[in-house]
Amino acid sequence: GDSVTQMEGPVTLSEEAFLTINCTYTATGYPSLFWYVQYPGEGLQLLLKATKADDKGSNKGFEATYRKETTSFHLEKGSVQVSDSAVYFCALSSNDYKLSFGAGTTVTVRA
Amino acid sequence: DTAVSQTPKYLVTQMGNDKSIKCEQNLGHDTMYWYKQDSKKFLKIMFSYNNKELIINETVPNRFSPKSPDKAHLNLHINSLELGDSAVYFCASSQRVGIQYFGAGTRLSVL
Numbered sequence: 552g553d554s555v556t557q558m559e560g561p562v563t564l565s566e567e568a569f570l571t572i573n574c575t576y577t578a579t580g581y582p583s584l585f586w587y588v589q590y591p592g593e594g595l596q597l598l599l600k601a602t603k604a605d606d607k608g609s610n611k612g613f614e615a616t617y618r619k620e621t622t623s624f625h626l627e628k629g630s631v632q633v634s635d636s637a638v639y640f641c642a643l644s645s646n647d648y649k650l651s652f653g654a655g656t657t658v659t660v661r662a
Numbered sequence: 663d664t665a666v667s668q669t670p671k672y673l674v675t676q677m678g679n680d681k682s683i684k685c686e687q688n689l690g691h692d693t694m695y696w697y698k699q700d701s702k703k704f705l706k707i708m709f710s711y712n713n714k715e716l717i718i719n720e721t722v723p724n725r726f727s728p729k730s731p732d733k734a735h736l737n738l739h740i741n742s743l744e745l746g747d748s749a750v751y752f753c754a755s756s757q758r759v760g761i762q763y764f765g766a767g768t769r770l771s772v773l
Contacts, residue, residue, distance in 0.1 A: 583760045589703075594666070594752055594764030638703050644760035648693060648710055648717055655703040 553578045557641045557653035564631055564660050572626040572656050574615075574641035582643040584608075584617050584624040585650070589638040598626075598639070631660045665689050668753050668765035675743055676773055683738045683768045685753030693717075694736040695754040695762065696728060705752075711736055740770075748772045 558573040576582065583602045587595040599608030604619035615626045624641060641653040666687045675681055687694060695718070696708040710718035711730040725741045736753060750769050754762040 585760050592766075594754075594766050595705075595762075596764065597761055600760065640705065642760070646759075648712065648756075649707065650760055650762060652705045655705070657703065 553582065553643055553645050553649075553651040555641050555643055555651055555653035557639075557656055559654070559656065561657040561659060564658070566633060566660055566662055567630045568660075570626075570628045570631045570635070570658065572639055572641075572658070574624045574626065574653060576622050576624065576641075576643050578622075578643055578645050578651075580645055581619075582645045584615070585642040585644070586613070586615055586624070586626050587640040587642060587652075589640065589655070591637070595640060631658075633660050633662050636660045664765075666753055666755055666763050666765040668751075668768050670768060671766065672769050672771075674771045674773065677743055677745060679743050680739070680741045681743060681770070682740070683751055683753075683770075685736045685738070685765060687734055687753075687755040687763070689755055689757070689763060690734075691755040691757040691763070692733055693756045694730065694733070695756070696736065696738050697752040697754065697764075699750045699752060699767070701749070709736075709738075743770075743772045745772050 554577045585600045586598040588598045589595045599610040601608040601617035607616045638655045642650045693712045695710045709728040714730045750767045753765040756762040
């Protein structure tokens with residue numbers, strides 16, 4: 552079945568540091584890939600997506616590229632801010648209805 | 663003007679009680695979901711309805727029963743609450759593959 556593995560946290564960074572969160576997946580066919588973010592006390596919200604190989608999703612300074620050859624979708628941001636402190640979830644969808652989420656990575660950015 | 667709203671936000675109750683959580687979406691989406699998030703932030707899909715029809719029914723104790731009176735509402739009823747049911751429950755809705763809109767969550771504490 553479909554599954555997502557993302558790097559374990561927690562991750563603690565200083566402001567303006569580079570952030571990368573690794574995500575790899577296992578799926579049949581050609582899934583769509585997503586990153587969701589959950590800020591403290593809130594529900595998840597879509598951060599970015601990519602629907603086919605070599606697509607790059609980007610939003611709020613975050614980027615991730617769909618790599619079919621390595622079955623990966625790593626999240627990166629060049630210069631993080633305190634406001635980026637959140638839990639980040641990698642996810643995939645192979646059909647119309649179900650999202651398979653990774654375990655989540657907690658990121659804390661210190662001023 | 664909340665897109666996906668859940669009530670209540672907090673629910674504290676005794677073991678053995680029965681409780682309900684309500685969810686409403688004003689996005690016009692056809693598909694709605696219930697997720698359970700544990701203390702380690704792991705997210706588990708429980709149920710999904712598409713146009714009032716149950717389409718995802720994961721391995722969940724049958725003390726949990728979803729009900730969808732119309733496609734804008736999906737409620738979750740829990741009988742005979744147990745300590746292990748303590749978690750944050752999220753409702754979500756979707757119209758496109760993988761793009762889900764989450765409510766703010768209901769934090770359930772069973773004492």
